[in-house]
Amino acid sequence: MMLTNVIQTSNLTRQFRKVMAVDHITLQVPQGSIYGFLGPNGAGKTTTIRLLLRLIRPDEGTVRIFGLSLPQQQQAILRKVGAFVELPSLYPHLTGYENLDITRRLIGANTQKIKDVLKIVNLEKDSKRLVRGYSLGMRQRLALALALLGDPELLILDEPTNGLDPAGIQEIRALIKHLAQERGITVFISSHLLNEVEQVATHVGIVSKGKLIFQGTLNQLQAESEAYIQIKTNQTEVASQLLTSNGFIVRQHSENEIHLVSNSQVNPSIITKLLVENQIEVSQISRVNPSLEEIFMRLTSEKEN
Amino acid sequence: MKELFVAVQVEVIKLRRTLAFWMMFLAPLGIVALTVFFNIRLSADVSGADKDAWAVMVRDTLGFWVVLMLPMFVALESSLMAQLEHSQKMWKHLFSLPSQRWTIYLAKLIITMIIVGISTAVLMAGIVLSGWLLQHFGIRPDFNWISPNPTWDVAIRTALLVFILSWCMIALQTYVSMKWSSFIVSLGIGSIGSMMSFILVRSVTLAQVIPWSLPFNALEPYIKQGSSLELPLLVSLAGTFIFTLFGLWDLSTKDII
Numbered sequence: 001m002m003l004t005n006v007i008q009t010s011n012l013t014r015q016f017r018k019v020m021a022v023d024h025i026t027l028q029v030p031q032g033s034i035y036g037f038l039g040p041n042g043a044g045k046t047t048t049i050r051l052l053l054r055l056i057r058p059d060e061g062t063v064r065i066f067g068l069s070l071p072q073q074q075q076a077i078l079r080k081v082g083a084f085v086e087l088p089s090l091y092p093h094l095t096g097y098e099n100l101d102i103t104r105r106l107i108g109a110n111t112q113k114i115k116d117v118l119k120i121v122n123l124e125k126d127s128k129r130l131v132r133g134y135s136l137g138m139r140q141r142l143a144l145a146l147a148l149l150g151d152p153e154l155l156i157l158d159e160p161t162n163g164l165d166p167a168g169i170q171e172i173r174a175l176i177k178h179l180a181q182e183r184g185i186t187v188f189i190s191s192h193l194l195n196e197v198e199q200v201a202t203h204v205g206i207v208s209k210g211k212l213i214f215q216g217t218l219n220q221l222q223a224e225s226e227a228y229i230q231i232k233t234n235q236t237e238v239a240s241q242l243l244t245s246n247g248f249i250v251r252q253h254s255e256n257e258i259h260l261v262s263n264s265q266v267n268p269s270i271i272t273k274l275l276v277e278n279q280i281e282v283s284q285i286s287r288v289n290p291s292l293e294e295i296f297m298r299l300t301s302e303k304e305n
Numbered sequence: 306m307k308e309l310f311v312a313v314q315v316e317v318i319k320l321r322r323t324l325a326f327w328m329m330f331l332a333p334l335g336i337v338a339l340t341v342f343f344n345i346r347l348s349a350d351v352s353g354a355d356k357d358a359w360a361v362m363v364r365d366t367l368g369f370w371v372v373l374m375l376p377m378f379v380a381l382e383s384s385l386m387a388q389l390e391h392s393q394k395m396w397k398h399l400f401s402l403p404s405q406r407w408t409i410y411l412a413k414l415i416i417t418m419i420i421v422g423i424s425t426a427v428l429m430a431g432i433v434l435s436g437w438l439l440q441h442f443g444i445r446p447d448f449n450w451i452s453p454n455p456t457w458d459v460a461i462r463t464a465l466l467v468f469i470l471s472w473c474m475i476a477l478q479t480y481v482s483m484k485w486s487s488f489i490v491s492l493g494i495g496s497i498g499s500m501m502s503f504i505l506v507r508s509v510t511l512a513q514v515i516p517w518s519l520p521f522n523a524l525e526p527y528i529k530q531g532s533s534l535e536l537p538l539l540v541s542l543a544g545t546f547i548f549t550l551f552g553l554w555d556l557s558t559k560d561i562i
């Protein structure tokens with residue numbers, strides 16, 4: 001099956017005074033994917049989501065969702081989207097049920113839908129209680145229920161597990177997977193935690209300082225960064241000069257550690273031999289496959305310099 | 306049109322368990338109680354062969370209402386209606402639904418008008434009820450009740466005019482409280498307006514154009530200070546239209562942060 005993009009933006013840009021909150025972002029979110037939109041706090045995730053929902057207007061760039069354009073076909077797009085932005089928006093003086101009823105009426109769904117979504121997010125028992133007394137986890141689930149009321153084909157969720165305990169995070173994660181797999185909903189989910197995205201996402205976009213610095217599948221992200229040879233020694237200056245003059249490529253060296261670019265010709269035992277013959281003490285040498293965490297950290301810090 | 310109807314219905318649900326809902330009854334009943342108390346204690350106008358106790362009751366109650374209560378009441382109700390959305394950042398939820406921004410604005414305006422309409426009706430019912438009770442229990446036998454009932458047509462017409470003439474300040478206060486998320490702006494403007502109208506009702510000309518004192522002009526049949534209704538009605542309707550246009554424009558072009 002050909003994958004088409006449910007969300008397709010082009011050079012989406014929005015500035016707040018001096019801050020480029022979103023800087024020429026071109027997103028491609030394939031149909032049926034769980035797209036993890038990853039970036040540290042202040043990277044521009046929420047601003048991007050606001051632009052996708054047309055809560056704010058871009059300075060530049062275009063948005064197409066389901067092949068329809070914003071703002072011309074905003075109503076048609078939003079009819080097929082369920083979303084929440086930042087913290088859950090709920091009326092605390094109303095019950096969970098009444099909160100759902102308000103949105104249900106506004107989108108013209110029937111009352112049976114309320115029962116359905118309460119069941120999905122497991123809030124049936126608490127639906128008659130005032131939201132004022134809900135825990136943060138229950139609020140997040142109610143916000144998710146609100147997003148599901150209109151039978152969306154696309155869910156846009158902004159940090160849905162923010163502030164939840166591990167059990168709550170687990171629950172939301174399972175729910176999102178279920179929605180994507182059982183109902184074929186495309187999910188666009190933002191997060192500042194790599195491991196969270198790693199556990200649910202099929203695709204990732206990494207954003208830093210308003211720029212999209214990586215976009216692709218998790219495997220592509222892994223492949224993005226090759227393995228390297230890590231050498232621990234306390235004579236890194238001499239050692240890296242020696243290695244360089246012998247044709248090895250030093251990627252970085254610190255006080256007691258050298259990273260060498262690794263390829264099929266680079267063999268740890270040859271390196272050990274070379275160093276030892278030159279009276280350099282090696283305390284450890286190994287081939288390292290960087291974790292996604294390291295890749296993420298490197299990608300986001302590279303952009304800072 | 307159906308969308309707007311649904312949006313108004315939804316506003317009614319939001320009123321459950323709110324101060325805004327209870328104020329709709331408490332404010333007018335407070336004024337009725339004040340007038341009854343005031344007339345029982347200082348009854349110069351109410352007794353005497355040439356006096357009409359009903360006219361005095363209607364005049365005083367409506368007078369207290371439009372001068373002392375209505376401007377602050379409108380400021381408070383419209384703020385409370387807007388705060389329902391501002392305080393929990395509901396706008397981002399509402400506007401990510403496939404509904405038009407203008408329907409929500411108009412629904413807020415309409416519901417505030419309905420609240421003020423109901424309060425005015427409660428006020429009138431309170432006057433009539435307290436008049437009947439005063440007659441029935443003969444608390445002040447010297448009061449000159451010319452007839453068992455007030456002159457209905459004048460009373461109802463006056464109440465209706467008070468309501469229509471309050472639209473301008475409702476539209477103005479709704480605009481202000483929807484635009485600025487802080488309570489302080491709308492209540493501040495409401496207090497200033499309230500004070501202005503309190504001072505300016507003495508001036509026939511100014512009372513005909515200041516949004517907060519427009520309803521005072523409806524009392525003409527009872528106070529006879531020589532004001533006509535055409536200008537106040539024109540100002541009220543034109544003002545309602547203009548402030549609503551401002552409000553609609555503002556909300557539909559605003560960044561929802």
Ligand SMILES: Nc1ncnc2c1ncn2[C@@H]1O[C@H](COP(=O)(O)OP(=O)(O)O)[C@@H](O)[C@H]1O
Nearest residue numbers: 016019021040041042043044045046047048562
């Ligand atoms: N309303 C605003 N006014 C000024 N700056 C803003 C506003 N909203 C966001 N920003 C700035 O834009 C950048 C991106 O913010 P945001 O999109 O909220 O990031 P994220 O959701 O990834 O944490 C930040 O530097 C933030 O300070």
Ligand SMILES: [Mg+2]
Nearest residue numbers: 045046086159
């Ligand atoms: Mg954010």
